[in-house]
Amino acid sequence: MSFSREKAGPVYRTVREVRGPLLVVEGVRGVSYNELVEVKLADGTEIIGTVLDVYEDRAVVQVFGQTEGLSLDVAVRFTGDVMRIPLSDDLIGRVFNGSFRPLDGLPEPIGYERREIFVSVINPAAREPPSEFIQTGISVIDGMNSLVRGQKLPIFSEAGLPHNVMAAQIARQSTVLGSEEEFAVVLCAMGIKHEEYEYFRREFERTGALDRAVMILNLADDPIIERIIAPRIALTIAEYLAFDLDMHVLAILTDMTGYCEALRSISIAREEVPARKGYPGYMYSDLASIYERAGKIKGEKGSITMMPILTMPGGDITHPIPDLTGYITEGQLILSRELYGRGIYPPVNPLPSLSRLMKDGVGPGRTREDHMEVSNQLYMAYAEGVKARDLARIVGELSLSDRERRYLRFAEEFERSFINQGVYENRPIEKTLEIAWDLLSMLPEDDLVRISEENIRKYHPKYRSA
């Protein structure tokens, strides 16, 4: 196994208790907190774990592999080191499972350096604030929720919505304006189905991205607990690519809901007092230790842009998984079943969506001076239109005022021609802004209060055609 350097360390056969993924081992000596443990099952299978709690000569070990086959007669070896993986540029193009075993038939990786996977904290003073606009070619993202290099922007989805198609489209089309560099993709799958993985694989293969990809796969039928380490392996690799090899990395983590379920099952096994819906109180900090690994560092060339995907249980955005994620990430893209039902792709509902870093990536010298204002105006007008639509459902369209009717028409046209686009349609930002202005010209000029008078004079179709 490739997590620890040495095969030394004493072996204990003194497991006194097995509780879910937890083993209580007694009579141990010199064991340290968070230490990597290797567990050999009766049938010879080896799995790994870490020390969660150590009290004198008693250690609680959490294993990361399958929990079937765990029993009192397993052999436990404490390695004397924390969990590490070997790193080298040979990892590029490879596929591993959640315990870092090769799935591509190639040999176990060897590296120049072994790096700890759990604790990695960028000094906030050393961070470079992300500010390079990424053109994804998707209007509702580029126009209203722009992504920048080094940002962590999740997709909040629901079962059955096309989040994977969208993530693949973003991976395929993303470019930084004025730069030729392509993204290296690190894909970490947690509990997704085989066909979903196959979809990503095919897409990456088709576009040649596979040669620049590293994949860590824990699929739906793999051990759930392995999901705790899979994203950490993926991000340790991403950090190596970004900050040692100067690459720009796009890390796709899917599905974070699968990850959080693993976290919950450990918490339950430990009989901890839960915070909300059975999820542990430390889930915020735990998720932060993953999401905050995205970013840029002063003086370094590379970057990690992160796109976690999660399915909101019951479509509920207040559920702890999307809720805590939204508190950590730099915005969120929210998919809507209603839009999807109306045949809109990508079904991103802009109203609750947000890119917190947009303001740093757009504007004069980056995209265009009117970009931020146009975005704000679209938000305001679309919100107005949605309100009118709700009203029309109650009182009927005929009872709407002229103004309300105008906004209703705006909202429908906006969904049809701005949000909606093809899976293979790659719209440059100028095109996105052009569509936006055409839509805004449906409204009286005096209503465009979020746009400066100068920019109206410069970009409003009425003045341009004249």
Place this chain on the structure above:
Amino acid sequence: MSQQVGVIKRINGSLVVAEGLKGAKTGDAVYIGELRLIGEVIRISGNLVALQCYEDTSGLSPGEPVIGSGAPLLAELGPGLIGEIFDGLERSEVEFWKLTGPFMRRGVKITPLRRDKKWYFEPGAKPGDEVGEGDVIGVVQESSIVEHRILVPAGLRGVIESIEEGSFTVDDTVAVLATPDGRSVPLKLVQYWPVRVPRPYRERIPIDRPLITGQRVIDTFFSVAKGGTAAIPGGFGSGKTITLQQIAKWSDADIVVYIGCGERGNEMADILTNFPELEDPRTGKKLIERAIFIANVSNLPVAAREASVYMGVTIAEYFRDQGYDVAVIIDSTSRWAEALRDVSGRLEEIPAEEGYPAYLGERIAELYERAGRVVALGKDKRIGSVTIMGAVSPPGGDFSEPVTSTTMRFAGALWALDTDLAYRRHFPAINWLRSFTRYVDALEGFWIKLDSQWKMYREKALAVLEEASRLEEIARVIGERALPNDQRLILLTAEIIKEGFLVQNAHHKVDTYCPPEKQVKLLKIMMGFHDFASELVRLGVPVERIRSLRSVAELLRLKEKERLEEIDSAYERVRKDLEKLKAEYQVAR
């Protein structure tokens, strides 16, 4: 200070249990393991001592030593704080970066204040002077804004034996004090204070002036006093951080202590990058020269969040005692409360609601109690204040959860954020129906000096907004068209107040900061418009005609005007147009 020694028995996350450490008291700082990680004693039972470790405990083993310092966790106070960025234990993150590279390491020892830097000390006292605690013995010009006043530490008094002008490091002796019990005590630029103990002052005094933030909805409607407290709860993305950053930038405090507690690394990076460029609209000086940052971000050890808040407040009190108005910003107090919960859970205390300990309310109250306006210790009776403003991050945006509901009870002003407003990009998304301030009466005096009618305008505007929201409810069922004319005017005025007054884009060149004079003027004009338009409606003028006036649409953009005269002349145009309409309808009658 006596050293105590113990041995590690147990490690469970940030909780370490040690045996020995005889004589340790709760609150004592300890050094844990071979790496000497920093921690604090949180509970003692028999010969077992529970410690909270402020650094990652990976790799610690039972049997490793623990050393007690015999002293509580201290803040180091003195010249060199301004412009710094610290972690929760007051270690400079810039120094950290130089030492360990861009990724954080454990067990790093960095003294808070720089040891090599010399400061020019100008004595304010002379040999033979009798001085007591809190007296100023001299000053150091720390930045172009901050004159750092060197105080006689609490608990000391005597006669100055010697005192010297010149350049000194913080550890140099600048004066010697002969105490009544016959000792000679060296006084330095640096002093220490336990972070969990409020610093003493002579007396609390009533608060009577607002902390001007330049944010209209706050200053005009839900103002916070210098020495008061405010809480800003809201779901993610509703605008807590931006609002607090706006206050850090533009408020008229002398010193700003910004505590990033368990939040995003990039937000701190953003502040650190942008702050040095910003200028104070009043003095033209660089804002960084009055700011201190504590960046205990979300992926740093949870336990240190707890300490970071007290660290920041202690630094604030130290400047308050020098006679300054200090604004403390905590983003977010919920992350601090979660750290309390984490430790409590590991100690297996009986949880109250949602896993929080039963003493949560007490801790929140104690924290906000450290705000206030005081007369400091010392002969010259300096007046200073600490204003505490904290973000609250309710899970699921639910204000009834323990941290939010408890905070709402103690806060002097509440800025309740509203996700619906945020969705339509109405920022700051402060809901005018759910927010409050308990300081209106105390602060009225300030505003009345700007306009004697201020209170009336404010109340009227709030009444219009309230009435409008009631009417909107009705309109939601029957449609706006079905409302009578006078009610539709209420909706129009409310829209003007919302868009023309309440909405304030933090990134707008001009509107990012709105001086009080301009706030009063805008409000006056909008209320003047409402009165005039009401008259027209009574004459039978349809609201649609008023709404469609170009000059009325202009009211929404007045806030973008830099000069007050431009605002006046725009209003003149509105008045003229309304006069015309009036004439038209009077004739028709």
